[in-house]
Amino acid sequence: MTHDVTLKKLNDRFGAGSFETSQFRDNFRLACPRERIAALLKFLKDDCGFDLLVDVTAVDYSNYPDARDRFGVIYALLSTETGERLFVKVFVNDPDLTLPSVVPLWQGANWLEREVFDMFGIRFDGHPDLRRILLPDEFAAFPLRKDYPLRGRGERHNFPVLSRTES
């Protein structure tokens, strides 16, 4: 799978060398500065044919060797026409953990972004319904961050128990 056509389009639109590209195995990746992520994803969807958003996920790079940024958010894109895959990565750091939401572009991002918010506390501006999805609403921590212990902070033992009369 070649990515020449996409790269050429990107270079024409954003200027050559605006994005750092890399390849590992068969994954072709694009690193994007945070300010340009909305424009880039919109361009990729509208003009490069990446019509399917496969996944949105995040990684907490706190303990990662040689990492400079705290969180990386990864958008996995697929073009259903050509079968081309592209991974766009954007870094966010404390204290401003926000990114523009891509729900207006891909409806499928709705729950994926909610899950990233639920697990990492990264907020998505413009998301129609940004609240916790897997964890209970009153949960206070973000468990997939590296500073959260595997066995939790006792939430499970302090969980409110309702009796039959209260429910």
Added chain:
Amino acid sequence: MPLQLAEPAAPPAESQEYIWTLNFGPQHPATHTTLRLILKLDGERVIDAIPDIGYLHSGFEKLGEHLDYNQYVTVTDRMNYISPLSNNIGWHHAVERLLGIDVPPRCKYIRTILAELARISDHLLCVGTAALDLGAFTAFLYAFNLRETLSDLFELLCGARFTTSYTRVGGLMYDVDQRFVERVRSFLAAFPPLHADISRLLDRNRIFVDRTKGVGVLSKEEAINWSCSGPVARASGVTCDLRKDEPYLAYADFDFKVCCATGGDVYNRYLVRMAELLESVKIVEQAIENLPAGPVNIDPAGRAMLPDKTKVYSTIEGLIQHFELVMWNRGFPSPTDECYAATEAPNGELGFYLVGDGSNVAYRARCRPPSFIHFSVFPKLIRGHTISDVVAVLGSLNIIAAELDR
């Protein structure tokens, strides 16, 4: 950061007092598993559905950061427990992509056979229970009878019927024997007539067709926009199948079709699954007759594959090798890089995004579960239909809550 709660829905206006709310689940026989829906009803008509998920959340992704690449396979069994072998294969497919391991041909063929048998098992359950929810009890019994044969087969294969944990980094737990091959052959011979029975019971069944046709329609553009994959997308006319698009394992060697439909409703999803069953049988037939000889695991000298258990117990080299791999401060090295790899699981694209940090434990093990994504479409599909259609649409999406919540 303070937790932001969503605004509660606007209080019903004076004129909307006839709308009432029904809680569906989390313990309800027709949800199959633990998921909850809050339905807003106008008489029988569903105005809105709000899914409330997370009842089965068990932190699988967090566990993935603490269990090594071989140990985590036991957790993948519990994701989509209808077809655990598919998850085992999907997980180790991604791990081997990250580590750059190419498994031997025999292993590829066996994994292909098992992935397809798992698909048959999954589709049978989906078709059977979807029919059961709509009142067709006989089709359900036929389907579960067939699944029983498959569970026996898996038991012969690895000693467990559901929690198979059959794959390892660079190979399999055991090689298959001739008995297994014979049993697969007899299953394949018995399958088409029983498939035809189910088909005859449902395809033109007046009640089944009336309750499924035109219900929960998803157009092609919507299916793509909502990130759907697998049978749900193919029933809407999206011609995507990872087995054809990015042939992994041994799929490039076999002759099979990608089954699609254009209706995008519950009935078409049923038809696609039924057609895929026969294609899977075709793949298994070709694979079992051309099963290559040779080793099933990569060479243990490559320091990624666990050595044979008899070697561990009887030779010092084997024992050392075993400890080198399983001790927490040893183990095989992984690249300090990240990689996504996906397989076509019965429900759709099952992908794993792995971040390696040089150790034998993933730094991050993201799972892209198809059920999670398909369930987010559910409110859109059910709006405007009657409450009795809820079970029809739920059944056609084949939501498995353990995979939904992980």
